[in-house]
Amino acid sequence: GAVVSQHPSWVICKSGTSVKIECRSLDFQATTMFWYRQFPKQSLMLMATSNEGSKATYEQGVEKDKFLINHASLTLSTLTVTSAHPEDSSFYICSADSRLREILRDTQYFGPGTRLTVL
Amino acid sequence: GNSVTQMEGPVTLSEEAFLTINCTYTATGYPSLFWYVQYPGEGLQLLLKATKADDKGSNKGFEATYRKETTSFHLEKGSVQVSDSAVYFCALSEATGNQFYFGTGTSLTVIP
Numbered sequence: 685g686a687v688v689s690q691h692p693s694w695v696i697c698k699s700g701t702s703v704k705i706e707c708r709s710l711d712f713q714a715t716t717m718f719w720y721r722q723f724p725k726q727s728l729m730l731m732a733t734s735n736e737g738s739k740a741t742y743e744q745g746v747e748k749d750k751f752l753i754n755h756a757s758l759t760l761s762t763l764t765v766t767s768a769h770p771e772d773s774s775f776y777i778c779s780a781d782s783r784l785r786e787i788l789r790d791t792q793y794f795g796p797g798t799r800l801t802v803l
Numbered sequence: 804g805n806s807v808t809q810m811e812g813p814v815t816l817s818e819e820a821f822l823t824i825n826c827t828y829t830a831t832g833y834p835s836l837f838w839y840v841q842y843p844g845e846g847l848q849l850l851l852k853a854t855k856a857d858d859k860g861s862n863k864g865f866e867a868t869y870r871k872e873t874t875s876f877h878l879e880k881g882s883v884q885v886s887d888s889a890v891y892f893c894a895l896s897e898a899t900g901n902q903f904y905f906g907t908g909t910s911l912t913v914i915p
Contacts, residue, residue, distance in 0.1 A: 688846070718903075727892065727905040728847075777846065779903075792896075792903060794839070796846035 687711055688780050690795035697768055698803055705763045705798045707778030713758035714780035718792065719751075722775040734761050768802045775799050805830050809893045809906030816883055816913050824878040824909045826867075826893035834895040836860075836869050836876040841890045841908070850878075850891070883913045 687710040697703050707717055716735050720728040732748075734740040734755035742748045750772075752764040761780075765772055776799075779792040810825040828836065835854040839847040851860030856871035865880045876893060893906040 690846075725908075727907040728903075730902060733902070779847075793849075794847035796844075 688714075688778065688793045688795040690776075690778055690798050692798060693796060694799045694801075696801045696803065699769055700767055702764055702766045703768055703800060705765075705776055705778075705800075707761045707763070707780070707795050709759045709780040709793070712780075712793075714761075715758070716781040717755055717761040718779045718781070719753060719761075719763050720777045720779065722777055722797070724775075728777060731763075765800065768800070770802045773800055773802045805834065805895060805897065805904045807893050807895055807904050807906040810909055811907070813910040813912060816911070818885055818913055818915050819882045820913075822878070822880040822883045822887075822911070824891055824893075824911070826876045826878065826906060828874050828876065828893075828895050828904075830874075830895060830897070832897055834897055836867070837894045837896065837903075838865070838867055838876070838878050839892040839894060839905075841892065843889070847892065883911070885913045885915055887911060888913050 689708045691706045695703055718733050719731045721731050722728045730743050731746045732740045732742045732753050734753045736755045736758050740753035750766055755761040775797050777797040779794045781792050806829045808827050837852045838850040840850045841847050851862040853860040853869035856869050859868045867876050867878045890908045890910045892908045894903050896903050
């Protein structure tokens with residue numbers, strides 16, 4: 685089946701530094717990728733939607749200058765948390781929507797997540 | 804707007820017990836409904852889905868029926884196993900778009 689990977693799986697950084705998280709679709713081309721944030725014992729909250737080659741669409745309340753998203757190719761999207769602060773500590777999950785939407789309609793494939801801890 | 808309300812956990816069951824996790828939704832259109840499962844340390848995996856009213860999704864012994872009249876998509880399994888221990892998320896997707904709305908998740912622990 686379709687596989688989505690994330691790198692790194694866990695990162696610890698100092699406050700004020702920037703962290704880049706990669707999301708890759710390994711065996712399919714992703715028209716659209718989504719970035720979610722999951723707080724402990726809470727649901728996934730959609731942060732932004734990115735389409736290859738265009739600017740990401742951010743959900744209300746998400747700072748686009750803080751969470752930079754680049755969808756450079758049909759298999760790679762990156763999320764950069766700029767000037768990270770302890771309150772940015774969270775579990776970040778990406779998902780990808782296949783280009784073959786007729787076959788995989790309404791199905792998203794999720795990455796394993798990246799745990800960010802900001803000291 | 805769209806939202807999903809899920810039964811709060813955690814849920815602890817003995818092996819071979821019957822499982823029900825309630826899920827109700829609010830939607831402006833005609834959404835597709837999903838159950839995702841997250842095993843410890845892993846990402847979300849699609850468990851089953853239903854795309855229209857009265858459809859029944861099923862996989863690995865789990866079932867859920869899309870009930871438009873009660874706006875529900877309850878997850879059931881007749882006999883749970885220890886390996887079913889995980890967090891289960893109910894979700895909906897608008898028929899015309901890709902955005903997903905998730906419930907808060909229900910943690911299930913099955914004890915031998």
